[in-house]
Amino acid sequence: MHRYFMGIDLGGTLIKLAAIDVSTDPPALGEVLRASTPAGNAEGIVATMIKAGRDVLDRLGATKPEELAGVGIGAPGPLDRHAGVIVNAPNLPELSGMPLRDRIGQGLHLPAVLENDANAAAWGEHLFGAGRGVKSVVLLTLGTGVGGGIVADGRLVHGTHGFAGELGHMIIHPGGLPCTCGQAGCLEQYASAANIARRAAAAIHQGRKSVLSTLLEERGGLSAADVNDARGRGDALAGEIWDDATYSLAVACVNLQRLLDCQMIILAGGLTRAGEDLLGPIRRHYAELNWRMTDVPAQIVLAALEDDTGVYGAAGVAWKEIDREHGER
């Protein structure tokens, strides 16, 4: 008999859905279905999730209701996991206070679980991706912001209020760049794709010479890929900013390793499209910074499931919560 769990990854622009079949080992990962997020319309978002969810279930061709075991929803936080409610999602403010778990569960007639999207992604890489079979794994997501999730000794770490894994707001440079969170010197200020681009633009506006000036003037803005490209062409400013980013990430990796003795640190998010240009310098800085007490460095690798880490992870969270024997032991 098949046994399916569905995952839904709710993002600001896209809703992704997929089912996994846990009756095989490893579980079979189904095709990902995508729907546009009707932003600004809370009821529309719920309706879209339920309609697309039914489509996914229909396509499975499950003949017995007991084959459909549950649904996991990964959503931007902060959220109240126990109550199943989104508390305050900066990118989807219309969902604040929405009892998303119960609405989706009732709509799909399935037991439902709500989890922070970055935690779901970490769990996805741990179950199905680069971290398969690795008990202590940290996922760092490098996109507009920097976030992540921690799997310690085979368990997703939630913390007191479910806010664990705010990896972007580790203070890496005390007294450094002010952060939107109110702290200063946070990892996110140095290593998010958006801030890499923003720092380059700000320096050019302040008079620094760079091959990026023309592009900035033409387009009115820059991307992290532009900065990496200019770095590759020998631009000094771009090189400094890229080095700041990879050095700061390496310090974060050392600290994660010291605290958690993780075997693997997995990088995900838009910035990882730079591939070896990102991974190489992080690994070099990490090797230089890291201690020589014991020879147990963490592997630093790219996520294997790419953009689908979150949706499969959400299904995996439901599997863990509903089939306890596959979960937290």
Next chain:
Amino acid sequence: MHRYFMGIDLGGTLIKLAAIDVSTDPPALGEVLRASTPAGNAEGIVATMIKAGRDVLDRLGATKPEELAGVGIGAPGPLDRHAGVIVNAPNLPELSGMPLRDRIGQGLHLPAVLENDANAAAWGEHLFGAGRGVKSVVLLTLGTGVGGGIVADGRLVHGTHGFAGELGHMIIHPGGLPCTCGQAGCLEQYASAANIARRAAAAIHQGRKSVLSTLLEERGGLSAADVNDARGRGDALAGEIWDDATYSLAVACVNLQRLLDCQMIILAGGLTRAGEDLLGPIRRHYAELNWRMTDVPAQIVLAALEDDTGVYGAAGVAWKEIDREHGER
């Protein structure tokens, strides 16, 4: 019926032993027995632990063998918890390779568990001390070095090789003071009792003026208590070094809070004898540094069991491992 677990805390100068009775809620913590560590003599250390352990068991007056449930040993690491062997203890090199768990277990005719001493101390404060009833707790030990242990969501974090919780070797000041571990800018360089004293002495030797110069000349060395005392008398150098220590600890607390969403950070070790002189500045720096995203700061408090955190924690580790239902759920 009583149900006793014994704890043994193996230190470089003292072996401490105590039994806990888990048949009551909360468990009753028995008197702590102390024996000198016969340093340099591996067999002597094992014999002392077994002899003193038998004394503790005899004093319990347990009439049924099943009342004596197990023994937990907290020992300096690195150690192989699964094999029950000390791998390499810098302060007790004669014990390297010693199968301590099985030797003590056989000697006392009890199921035995070996745990890193800082992890045992963290578990002790979580079960019996300042962190009672708190599921996410970090213990920071501030002594000759800086160490600690992490309890996340009610579970002791071990990591891939059992090296989790090396809190003293978080890099707080990238490119900062070189550390004996090979890194630079580690917390331990700024915040251990030994390094606070050493930094003051080094600065005076380099010509800095301080009320501590006379004391340093007379005694040939300083203590962290001397530095705090001079700070209290308005000495600028001592004030700077003390502020560096408490600021660095506050940065570490912010980062622990961001990663683990811990409800409480507990400080233990010799430096905490400074009491409010230590706690006050750490809390002030923490409040200034911490984010304003959500109002969920960690409480920063002193350990409640003081020097006996480790021995009761070792007993608690045995309780957790042997009576699984009180342990990792």
